[in-house]
Each structure stands twice: as structure tokens, then as C-alpha cells.
Amino acid sequence: MTFSSLIFIFAFLPAVLLLYGIVKPARARTVIMIIASLVFYAWGNPVYVILLILSTVFNYYVGYDLAETERGERSRQWIFVGAVIVNLLILGYFKYCGFLVDTVNALLKTDFAVPGLPLPLGLSFFTFKAIAWIADARSGKINPRCGLLSFAASIMMFPTISMGPIDRMQDIVPQIRRPDFSIANVEEGLILFIVGLIKKVLLADNIVDLYNSFRALPAGEVSVLMAWLGMAAFAFQLYFDFSGYSDMAKGISLMFGIRTGDNFDHPYTAVSVTDFWRKWHISLSRWFRDYIYIPLGGNRVTVGRHVRNILVVWALTGLWHGAAWTYVAWGVYYGLVLLLEKYFLIKVLEKLPKPVRVLYTMFIVIIGWVFFSSRSFAEAAATCGALFGGGMHALADSRALYYLRTNLLLLIFCFLGSTAWPFRFYTWTQKKYPVVSAVGTVLLTLLAVAFMVYSTYQPFLYAAF
Amino acid sequence: MKKIMKRKKDPEQTEQKRVCIFRHIVLGSCALFTVLMLLLFIGLPDRPFSETENRSLAGVPDPDAADLLSGRFMKSVESWTADQFPGRTGWVRVRTETARISGQNKIGGVYICDDGYLMEEAVQPEEEFVSRLVQNLTAFRANHQDMNFYMMIAPTAVTVLRDKLPENAPAEDQNALIRDFYSTMQLVGYTPVDVGNVLEGKKNEYIYYRTDHHWTTYGAYNAFRYAAGVMGLDPDAVMYNSLAVTADFNGTLSGKSCTFGDEKDVISVWFPQDDTQPAANYVVEYADNQMKTTTFYDETYLSQKDKYSVFFSGNHALVRIKSPTAEDRRLLVLKDSYANCFLPFLAQYYRQIDVVDPRYFTDDLETLIATDGIDEVLFLYNANTFFSDSSLAGLMEQ
Known part of the structure; x- marks a missing residue:
């Protein structure tokens, strides 16, 4: 069940919200949240609910033990390391097994079979939340006496289970125990949800067609313009899909009286790559900073160590995004750019006018997305070639002009939607012309519903029974 | 203060x-x-069938422990709620109109073209698909050295009427694909029936429906006249009168592109002028429901959405057309629905035609060829079905 499905919007969410509103005791609300989240989780692949429950119980008690039980430092360290390894093994088994086997096969020319298990929903996200929980328990930053139920509701709450944000459990647990459930929060949450829905359904799900048209072309037929259109479409699709999702997650959480962290802050307006990573997938960057980068020593070490730390963090960031070497390359690429910026470029950049800095950043980001979106290095190289006129097909051909013309309006909306302007304008209209603004919001919501219904439209040329 | x-x-x-x-x-x-x-x-009752989508809609799913555990039950619930969503067609229309206003002119794989034409985009087959087809067709031909093999792959409107496409539309030209395939097949003993030029010559006439993916009977007749020359038939032996049977045909492409109802098409059926011709004295046997009739047409479909099924009441696994012709020629036609309005023209020349639609035919083809004494084979497809449907290659592998 995705947030942008009819059944979620018209049945699941209203039903759970109504129940949550009627039932007053906080304890009962926690239970409702757990049950709703288990149903939500089970919707796609019911068997994995067992994994989610086991992981939750295991991590809660490890955290409890680390924070509460008197032990020697050594045994605490062993418990901590052991628990992290258990979490990573689960993640590794489902997410990286195929990747590992493929790599071994390629290196040793062996022929091991690749296990083909589907990835459990949100596994990468709740594993990271769990690791943060036990790491904070180890360093005494949490109070684990919240009880298993509150912890379970926090880590598996359906608004954030599938794609984050990766909040610290100590920020969520107190809110689960005393949710600030009010009409004002439901309203604020609903509007956030609608904004996210519009980003996802009206922008991301449509601009993706342009990207797919680009990917479907044979390598020799891609003009320079087409390659840039295709990669712009990918950049927009990825951003509006994920930030739309994050807005919806934040909005739904707020409807239930829980404030989660931010994940995006108009990253495509960043003035440097360093700035970009302060604005893109914020909760993930923070996780890597707090639980990998700083424990490694951060930047308070020698230059050589610092370079190592940055590269380790970014290789892992890449690997987290997907089990393939192209993702690792994408991560390391950012590590190198960030080092370059820190030690040299940032001084140069600061002297440049803002539009130039944004253009520079977007250039680096788009080249990054080439690796991120490619299934192989050969494909990435071909796309890079096409972007810069390698193969000399053409600067622009009639196909590229066709796609530019038919997608122009959508591209303009995507461009504007990447900036803060429409959101400032929206806030302004709410204050000046509340009725007009509300009618506009409702109409756009209805339009999003029309697009959602269309996505289930499956015409057959021959009668299908 | x-x-x-x-x-x-x-x-x-x-x-x-x-x-x-x-x-x-x-x-x-x-x-x-x-x-x-x-x-x-x-409150609203569930609709069992969607005419615009041409398919059954999902109903209330039955809960079942196994389906619940596998997640299949949840999928059925989602299909049910989506299919029965109130005002479904209206919502879809709102989406389509919005896409049109925003500048899109290809919706659901259908180009919205000049003069009210809707055209399905050309299929680009994968290399493996084509090589499997070539391999199986070659083997099939080799098993029947003594028979004539004809192959007609008709281009669809998107190629023949490309002048009507939206500006710069990146529609692939099927002609190159078809002719490449012909030259490969010619080497192994197939005789191509290349109707591309004939259709291009008639491109200003009504040879394709505006709202449907089929050719008109007039388009099929022109293709037939060319095919007759290749297959050694005299196209002037029979003269025809055409009769428009409906002017209210809203075809599959209007549903596929969700531009419902504005444009209407005319379906005509063609009768031999001289009713002493075999055409007036044939029998059509449907193997799937054991029905026998003395007509190619089923007018009950004219009052339904799917009006093209007036020809042979749609597609069937196997249809036998028997005519009292002087010559005893027996033809096997392996086909898609483009053949349905074409077959009446062929029926005048063959004692028996076995019409096999590989998408539905599950029996053994070799047995059929042997028992019915077939001595000629015609493949009759449009390019989009031919290069996307794997059932033909599958049938040859049996």
C-alpha cells in the first residue's frame, strides 16, 4: 500500500485516523498505531511482518540491556558489536546477497546461484533506526524505560516505516506516549500530505515518462538535447518522488500528533555540493554523520585520516542506496567532490554569483545521477558520452524537440517546484485569500485523484476476461 | 499607546x-x-465490465487464507477498489484532458493525430524476439517443402498515414522492419506479400479506422487485390458491392487513449455482386463452440461496443470456411484480427480455409495440416501484433 493509492487515501488513512481520534487513552492509541502499522506492513508481503516484529523486540531489549544493566565495558562492547552485526546480517542477507554473489562470480569466474528474495519493505530504514537506537543506548543517550510497545510503535509507525525519515527513536518515543493529537495538527498535516501527493502524482509520476522515453532509445540515436532532457527528467522524478513521499510521511505523522524530522530543503537550489547534502535526504546524512563519520574521528584528525573518513562514509552512503558498484561509484564521486570543495573549491565558489554556484552544483548533481540511474558502468559511460556529444549523433533532433515541446509545461512546473517560490506564494495566498487558496488546494487534490485513478486504467485491445 | x-x-x-x-x-x-x-x-452496484477498457472489472474478492498470506488477497482488494471507484471513467477523462492541455499528444501509447485519427505507436521488437520467430518459422517451412508459404505483414496507420502524426512525433517506420523480415524469410522459402506500397498509394482514402487499430474493409480489399496477384488468384473474378452496416463505431483506440466518443467510424461489409458465386454458398464452422453458420458476419455485435467483431464474431482458435469452388485448393491462415475482414475475399477461391489464431489455438498444428489436407499457408498479421505477440512462435515450438 503506497500513500498515493486510492485505498490508502480513501479507506486506510481515514479509518485509522478516526479510530485514533475516538479512542482517547494514550496507551490505546499506541496499540492502534502498532496494529495499523502491522496491517500496512503486511499489505504487500505479509510474511515479513514476522521479521519486523522479531527485529523490533530484539533491538528494544538490546538497547534496554545496554542502557540499564550493570556490566563491564568489555561485555557491553561485545553486546553492542554483536547486535549491530545481527542487524547488518539481516540487511545484508536481503539486500546485498545478490550483489555479493555477482561480484564473487565476476572476480573468480564462479557460477553461484543468486538468491532471489524480495526486499522487505523499509528494511534499510528500520535497520538504521535500530542501529542508532542501540548505539545511543551504548553511549547512554536514551532512556529505555519507555516500554516495548512505545518503542515498537515508534520504529514501525506506518507513516515512516517504508521510506523514513530516519528519526532518532528518542525523538519519537515521547511523542508516541503523549501524541499532540488535535484538529489543528490534523489540518496542518493534511496540507503537508496534499503538497506531497501533488509532487508525487502530478509531477514525479508524469515526468518519469520522459525519462523512460530517453532510456528506451538505442545508444546511437540519443542527441545531446535528448540526453539532457532525459537526465533532467530523472533528477526531477527522483526529487519529487522522494520529497513528495517525505512530505506525505511528515504530514501523516502530524495528523497523528507526531512531529518527525525534515528530509528535504529545496536541494536543487543549493549553492555548493556541500550545501546540496545539507538539503538532500537530511535524516540519512545526519545518520551517517552521527554513527559513522564522527565515531571515525570526523574532521578532527589528520588530513589523511579525514580523507579516509570521508571516502568510507560516502562509499557506504552509495552502497546504502543500492546493491551495485554503480551506487558505490556514485557515493565515492560525492566523497571526492566534497573533499575538493572543502580543501580548495569553496573559497573560489564563495566569490562567484549565486546563479553560477547553483548551476555548478546542479551540473555535479546531474553527472552523479547518471551513475545513480545506470544499471552498469557501460550504460553510465554511454549516457555521459551522449550528454557531451560523444558519438556525434546530433546536437538536437526532431525527437528531442518533440519531447521538449510536449513536456515543456511539465518541465516548467518541475523547475518552479524545485525552488522555494511556489511555497512562499502558497503561504502568502493562505494569509491573504484563504478561500481562493483553499479552493485551489482542493481542485489540485481532485486532479491528483484523477491521475491516481488513471494509473489503474488498463485498456485491452482484445477483450480480456 | x-x-x-x-x-x-x-x-x-x-x-x-x-x-x-x-x-x-x-x-x-x-x-x-x-x-x-x-x-x-x-451504494453503487459493482460494474462487471468496462466497455472503454474492453475488460472485466474486478469484483469483491473472496478472503482465503493462502491468498492472505501471499498478499494476493490485498492485491485483489486494490484492483477491486480501483476498478469500482465511483466515476472512474470521468476521472480518467479529467486526467486525459489535463495531459492534452499540458501539451501531450500521445496518451496510453496512442498518438492523437490530424483529421480525428488515433494511431497506436509502432512496436519495436527485441532482437531475441525476432530471432526466435525467424528460427521457428524456418523450421516450420522446412517441414513442408511441397507447400506454398505466403507472408503478409500489414503496416498499421502510424506508418501509412504518418503525414497525419503530430509534428516531430518520434514514430518508428514499420516498413523497414517488415521488409527486413521479408528478406530474411524469402531466403528460407516464404513468398512475401508486401502490401506497404499499395496502402501508401491509397493513403488519402478511408483505409484505416480513425478510432480503431484495424484497417477498414476497403483497406483490406486493396491489400487483397495485391495479394491475389502474388498468390495466383484472379482479383477481377468477383466484383463487390459495399454496404455500410454502422456509422457509430467507436473503436479500441478511443478507449486506449481515453478520448471517448467524439469521432465515429463507419464499418462496411462487401458482398459479391453476383450471388451465384461461391460466396453465397459457403459454410463457416467454429471449432471452439461447434457452431455452423452460412455467413461471415454476426450483426449482433453492431449494437455492442465491440463492433469490429461483426466479422466472424471476433477471434477464434480455429474457424473452417468451406466453399463449393471448382478448384480444390486448401489454405491455412495463421492470423490476427486484421484477417477478419480480409477472409471473405479469399473465401471465393478456396475449397477450404482453416483460420487459426495462435493466441487462442492450443491443438496440434501439424495434425490439423495433415487431416485437412492443407496445401498453402498464409501468415496474415498487422506489424504491431506480429512483432509483439509471442504465441505464433510458441505454436511452432509444439
């Missing part, structure tokens, strides 16, 4: 109030809308 303070505060308070009004309206409307949709969903 107090007064000034109050006045200074005022605008902020009004703004706060306005934001509250804004939020109340949004929440109120969304709540009302959700309740309304739920009531309609519960």
Missing part, C-alpha cells in the same frame, strides 16, 4: 484567522469528499 499596540497586532491576527479559515475549508472539503466517495462506492 494601547490603541497603537492593538492596531499593530491586528494584521497578524487577521492573517492567523485567515490561515485558520483556509485550513478548515481544506479539511472540511477533504472529509466531505472522502465520505461522499465511500458512500457512492458502497
